Amino acid sequence: MGKSIEKIITEVASEVGFSGAIQFRNKDEFFEAAYGYSNRSDQVANTVNTRFGIASGCKIFTAVGIGLLVDQGKLSFQTSLKDCLDISFPNFSEDVTIHHLLTHTAGIPDYFDESVMDDFEELWINRPMYTMRHLQDFLFMFQDREMLFQPGEKFQYNNAGYIVLGLVIEQVTGMSFTDFIEENVFRKAKMHQSGYFSLDQLPANTAIGYIDDEETGQWKSNLYSIPVKGGADGGAFITAGDMMNFWEALFANELLTKETTETLLTPHANSNRELAYGYGIWISMRDNEITKYHVMGYDPGVNFRSAVYLDGAKVVIASNKNDGAFSIMKAIEEFIGATEPKR
Secondary structure, eight states: OOOOHHHHHHHHHHHHTOOEEEEEEETTEEEEEEESEEETTTTEEOOTTOBEEOGGGGHHHHHHHHHHHHHTTSOOTTOBGGGTOOOOOTTSOTTOBHHHHHTTOSOOOOSSOTTTOOOGGGGGSSSOGGGOOSGGGGGGGTTTSOOSSOTTSOOOOOHHHHHHHHHHHHHHHSSOHHHHHIIIIITTTTOTTOBOOOGGGOOTTBOOOEEEOTTTOOEEESTTTSOSSOBTTBOOEEOHHHHHHHHHHHHTTSSSOHHHHHHHTSOOEEEETTEEEOSSOEEEEETTEEEEEEEEEEETTEEEEEEEETTSOEEEEEESSSSOHHHHHHHHHHHHTOOOOOO
């Protein structure tokens, strides 16, 4: 008799020293658990209702926000950037569209290029992270730089593109990006515990992110390692249950029209042969067939993965350490017979 999903997850969590919360649903199966501490200094344990930062895992919320404006007729996915945002980008191509920005195919310069940089903390040497509270605060890092390639030429993951999408949402709605998403996405999806919280004003039951030094055994929080407040490219806080509610609402067409939801979930650009990208969401492929939709996020002290599989299984893995989520995801996928492609 094979191991249960509970036993498998518990064993892997112990092996990797996982700290965070996990929720798994598959037909009649349900498992949730929490491990580690949300506050190490006071030894406050994580719970299944603890809020966790999810870094780039929340790009899908930005995509849904754009989708709402499309459903309202305020713009289209083919709208040119120059026609919906009154901010000067002197060296950007006039052919950049909302579609290009959503799919990481715009070719605009990035403020953090994951292909050449691996230390997110380097960004804050000359500009303290505690000054990064609004989307406009990121503009100086890419606004006047040259294009990397022409729009639509190829896929290259780009955080700045989602900052720009957030600025579009702010201009079209007259609201701050975070207020708009909290009111029009989180509230509609019954994500009542989620939000874009400032690191220096975290609400109760929110996990502090931790960075471990494996050589010395010492650790520090991520307070000085990431922007003080998240935005359109990442940095929201969710509970595992709230993220499950989001998936339920999205796939039930409760957030967007059926047509717009299908567009969001369509593979638009290829990262490699087995991995495509929709709007704010990764899409795994096998023999040209979709096998799962998923989001992921990595920041110092933040490690997040969440997926919806074509057989109906759903999983949320949120951690307040640098790693661990991938190992849990891999074990779950072996259990349900799925595979994890390389990004």
